Amino acid sequence: MRNFSLKKSTILAIFLTLAFTVHGQGEVISNRAVIDMSRAGLSPEIIRAKILRSDTNFEVTAKALIELKEGGVPDDIIALMLERADSALPGTPPRQAAEPAFSENTPPETEPKPEGHPTERPVPDPKEAIRMARTIAFKKSSAHPSRQNLEKALLKNKDFTRLNLTILRYKEEADLFVEIGYVSGSWLTHRYVYRIFDRRSGAVLAAGETTSWGSLADNLARHISRSLLSIMTS
Structure with missing residues (x-):
C-alpha cells in the first residue's frame, strides 16, 4: 500500500x-x-x-x-x-522567459557578432586566455547551487584564489564565463556539468562534470578551479 x-x-x-x-x-x-x-x-x-x-x-x-x-x-x-x-532589474541584461534543462547535446552559447565585423574572432590559446583574464562570471540553467553558495565556495577554494580572478554578476562584463547545468534525466546520479568560455571569442576553454553528492557548491568550485589552474600551469 x-x-x-x-x-x-x-x-x-x-x-x-x-x-x-x-x-x-x-x-x-x-x-x-x-x-x-x-x-x-x-x-x-x-x-x-x-x-x-x-x-x-x-x-x-x-x-x-x-x-x-x-x-x-x-x-x-x-x-x-x-x-x-x-x-529582471532595470538596466541588467534581459533574461529568457524559460531556462531550458541542460543537455549534453546543447551547442555552446556564443556571443553575438558585432556589426561591421563579418569575420569570426580568432580562437585564443586557452592558457593565454586564462592567464590574461581578470574577471569571471557564472550562468546557471539550474536552481542549484544558489549563486551565493557558489561564490562563497569559490572564494574559499585555494586553487581559485591562485587564479586571482574577480567574480562579476554579468557575463557581458567578464573575461571568462562558466555555464552550469543539471543533466536532465540524471535523477539517480545527480550530475551537473560546466563549460568554461572565453567571453570575447565564445571558445570553449574547458569542460567537466560533478555530482551534487556532499556539497554541490564545493564540488563545482573545486572542479572549475582545478580545470582553470591545470590549463594555466600546463
Missing part, C-alpha cells in the same frame, strides 16, 4: 510538472501564486519547475520575504525567487 501511494505521488508530480510546462508559458508568477502553491501542498521541486518555466514578477522587499516565510514557502524557493528578481 505504501509503495502504491509513493508511485501515485510520483505520477501526480510528473503530471503536474508537464501541465505547468504546457500551460505556464504566458502566465506571470507572483509572490501570491508561490504562497498559494506552497499552502496547497505542492512540493518544492514542482514549485521550482513552475518558476523556471514561467515569466515572474516577484517582490523581494524585506516585508515580502517575511510574508513568503510566514506563508510556508521553503528557503530554497525564496532564494530562487531572489535570483529571478535580480535578473
